[in-house]
Amino acid sequence: MVNAIYLTVSDVNLNGVTATRRSTGQHHGDLRNALERAALSLVAERGPHGFTLAEACRRAGVSVSAPYKHFADREALLASLAIKGYREQQRRFGAAVAATEDPAGQLAAFAAAYVRFAAEERALFDITFLAGLDKDRHPELHEAGTELFDTLVPVAGRIAPGEAAALDLLVRIAAAAHGLALFLQQGMLPPGRDTLADAEERAARTARALVEQERRGY
Structure with a gap:
């Protein structure tokens, strides 16, 4: 993941x-x-x-x-672009998280930023997730993805104690944001609720709901 x-x-x-x-x-x-x-x-x-x-x-x-x-x-050309895509994600997500000190708000902001990146940098998003790049051949891709998650796990760790629990929470939030990003791209969101702003708001709301579930222990 x-x-x-x-x-x-x-x-x-x-x-x-x-x-x-x-x-x-x-x-x-x-x-x-x-x-x-x-x-x-x-x-x-x-x-x-x-x-x-x-x-x-x-x-x-x-x-x-x-x-x-x-x-x-x-593939090497695409891998180079994917690395730069990871760096852009890290810049965007870092800025989103820095906008608040509340960990639930930070994770909600991350989810919204994820959806916006997918919409505003569609080509980079597609290269990162749809190009089928071989990470064994290009280990720098694995390293970049790991580095990106490593910057976000401490935020989730303020909600879910322990590295494993924090990573699990972050994966669930990222997966929800990823799905919403794809739904937006493919026109699968409900009519009238299918704008980028709507998708961002839905991603943030979902992140907050997952945080609340984590806090309640289910």
Whole structure:
């Protein structure tokens, strides 16, 4: 579950971003970033499985041999983006938790921030959870996911004593937020209650309900 759970926003947000095209084989001063931006735009259009590395090269305006200076293959390119996605999640979740000192409020804020990340950074969300990246081949993904959860477990630990209980509570809250994020993306929320704000509020309310259950011992 740790691995199922974020580039700085200015690096990853695709609004208004267009890849600079160059003639094939021409030197690119920022090749790695250009390829990552191209891959993000392709994922946004087609999903994490809907493009090839050659297409990312064409979108970035570089030769098909260019990526191998930085990425062994397409999966390595996606893994690099997933790492940056984890960092963005950590930034967002950290800011959400810092907004209050009440642990129940912190977990509710985390759940809402989870849903907002999924909506605002759809391509990164899809890469993280739907690309099927091999974490044995890319152990840095496991490390990033673990680090992200490790920053949140102490918050849950203020509600559920003991590391195992705290992790269990955090997993349940994250799972609920993840489900709501997917429901929102797929248009599965009730009509009239299907906006991002509604989904955030529902995620926060669910987190508070889980906290209350934990406190009551059931």
